[in-house]
Amino acid sequence: MNEIFGTLGLQNTSFIFQLLIVLVKIAVVIAVTMLHVAYATYFERKVIGHMQVRLGPMRVGPHGLLQPIADGVKLFFKEDIIPTAADKTIFQIAPLVAVFATLSSLAVIPFFETFYIANINVGILYLFAMSSLGAYSIIMSGWSSNSKYSFLGGLRSSAQVVSYEIAMAFSLVSIMLMAGSLNLVEIVQAQQQYWYGMYLFPQIVAYVVFMIAAFAETNRTPFDLPEAESELVAGYFVEYSGMRFALFFLGEYIGMIVMSSLAVVCFWGGWTIPPILTQLFPFLSNIPGIFWFIIKVYFHIFLFYWVRATLPRYRYDKLMALGWKILIPVALGNLVVTSIIKYIF
Amino acid sequence: MLPQVFFAYFAIVTIALSLIIITRKNPVHSVLWMLVLFFHIAGLYLFLNAEFIAAVQVILYAGAVLVLFLFVIMMLNLKEELSSERFIGEWPIGVALGLSILLFVFFSISKFIAGPSGEFTIERILKETHTKAIGKVLYTEYILPFEVASLILLIAIVGAIVLAKKRT
Numbered sequence: 001m002n003e004i005f006g007t008l009g010l011q012n013t014s015f016i017f018q019l020l021i022v023l024v025k026i027a028v029v030i031a032v033t034m035l036h037v038a039y040a041t042y043f044e045r046k047v048i049g050h051m052q053v054r055l056g057p058m059r060v061g062p063h064g065l066l067q068p069i070a071d072g073v074k075l076f077f078k079e080d081i082i083p084t085a086a087d088k089t090i091f092q093i094a095p096l097v098a099v100f101a102t103l104s105s106l107a108v109i110p111f112f113e114t115f116y117i118a119n120i121n122v123g124i125l126y127l128f129a130m131s132s133l134g135a136y137s138i139i140m141s142g143w144s145s146n147s148k149y150s151f152l153g154g155l156r157s158s159a160q161v162v163s164y165e166i167a168m169a170f171s172l173v174s175i176m177l178m179a180g181s182l183n184l185v186e187i188v189q190a191q192q193q194y195w196y197g198m199y200l201f202p203q204i205v206a207y208v209v210f211m212i213a214a215f216a217e218t219n220r221t222p223f224d225l226p227e228a229e230s231e232l233v234a235g236y237f238v239e240y241s242g243m244r245f246a247l248f249f250l251g252e253y254i255g256m257i258v259m260s261s262l263a264v265v266c267f268w269g270g271w272t273i274p275p276i277l278t279q280l281f282p283f284l285s286n287i288p289g290i291f292w293f294i295i296k297v298y299f300h301i302f303l304f305y306w307v308r309a310t311l312p313r314y315r316y317d318k319l320m321a322l323g324w325k326i327l328i329p330v331a332l333g334n335l336v337v338t339s340i341i342k343y344i345f
Numbered sequence: 346m347l348p349q350v351f352f353a354y355f356a357i358v359t360i361a362l363s364l365i366i367i368t369r370k371n372p373v374h375s376v377l378w379m380l381v382l383f384f385h386i387a388g389l390y391l392f393l394n395a396e397f398i399a400a401v402q403v404i405l406y407a408g409a410v411l412v413l414f415l416f417v418i419m420m421l422n423l424k425e426e427l428s429s430e431r432f433i434g435e436w437p438i439g440v441a442l443g444l445s446i447l448l449f450v451f452f453s454i455s456k457f458i459a460g461p462s463g464e465f466t467i468e469r470i471l472k473e474t475h476t477k478a479i480g481k482v483l484y485t486e487y488i489l490p491f492e493v494a495s496l497i498l499l500i501a502i503v504g505a506i507v508l509a510k511k512r513t
Binding site for chain 2: 087090120121122125126128129132133135136139140143151155158162165182
């Protein structure tokens with residue numbers, strides 16, 4: 001072993017240094033995301049509370065600001081119950097897979113021009129691969145709990161995630177065509193060729209399809225059928241408690257952040273602002289890109305809450321019909337039109 | 346040194362996982378081990394600079410094919426499955442056949458001559474990106490086999506729908 005490390009270190013002294021930089025970047029991204037998740041739950045309750053003319057959490061700290069910390073401590077110290085009839089190993093791994101799949105998606109998201117953990121040529125495909133891994137956590141938890149509610153919830157949810165993945169992929173294929181690249185950084189840079197600096201306007205159809213699919217992928221209202229509490233109690237994670245239950249929540253919220261970031265990167269020009277704005281107001285170019293990126297991501301996260309407070313839950317057969325009979329044909333049609341226009345011009 | 350270590354890891358783990366998959370009693374466990382196997386095969390593709398194939402390997406095999414496997418297997422009667430024998434009685438013959446093929450490969454490997462390298466060198470693929478290179482070749486030189494393959498898949502889909510929706 002010493003020989004391996006020796007050759008590594010001697011051949012390339014900057015190797016260890018680079019490794020350290022990457023590790024620090026990962027730590028920064030994970031820490032910032034975790035804080036965002038904690039306060040995303042707080043803002044969700046606040047936003048929905050105010051939309052329903054309530055106050056939301058008010059008791060813990062000023063305006064309930066310490067509520068997420070109290071919730072975290074509570075969940076952390078709760079007893080971890082594993083049903084006797086459960087398949088123990090899979091039951092324990094499933095929530096970890098949920099968090100792992102969404103956290104590793106963050107690796108390819110470019111937060112601003114020079115800050116990303118990995119800038120790979122198949123960035124979008126990597127995100128698809130990780131989101132398909134997320135479906136396994138649902139199936140694994142639903143099956144291993146050995147309970148009818150979890151099993152039905154798991155079946156429903158995995159069918160939903162797998163079918164909406166197709167619509168989402170097709171909507172992003174038109175973005176790949178427009179940018180001529182699968183690299184997320186290049187996609188953002190390609191959007192600067194327009195004076196409005198985003199693919200949102202030429203690809204509005206793809207954007208709508210993408211957002212609907214993103215709601216279904218992250219199991220959010222109006223597509224939160226696995227958690228339809230009036231029929232399935234809590235769906236695939238009904239048997240989970242304490243920390244493992246919290247991990248599923250963590251996965252869902254990180255998934256929301258990943259989907260919002262992907263929407264921002266592919267449709268809203270990422271960390272850039274429309275070139276016309278920088279021409280009219282030159283001082284705007286002094287503001288770091290991360291600021292614009294975060295504003296756009298916050299808007300999308302707010303959109304998730306807004307829809308949740310507004311829309312009722314969809315019926316399951318309608319959900320599948322929407323995915324297969326409307327979203328996929330629309331995305332395919334958009335793809336055909338995009339490629340024809342791209343070929344002519 | 347580093348590439349060899351990576352290759353050794355992926356190769357050994359791939360073989361070990363394949364053995365684990367066929368010896369599990371519980372079919373759901375087999376499928377989940379297969380998921381791990383697919384990720385390691387994707388790692389091998391990455392090792393060959395084939396990033397597009399690696400991503401597609403995970404998306405298609407892990408994301409679509411294996412999920413359908415799981416759907417079917419989850420519906421099985423597990424209690425029956427767990428008590429039945431894992432292998433049929435003739436398994437020693439199968440092992441002997443497999444080992445003999447392995448021996449053939451082992452002795453013929455010294456006679457292996459690498460073919461002439463094509464126009465796609467590693468440098469060119471790195472410059473052009475793997476996705477672009479594979480797309481160009483697939484949609485120009487190999488367009489006919491590609492379309493034939495998609496037609497066969499279409500026939501399979503139509504056949505499945507016809508069988509499932511058969512009027513009785």
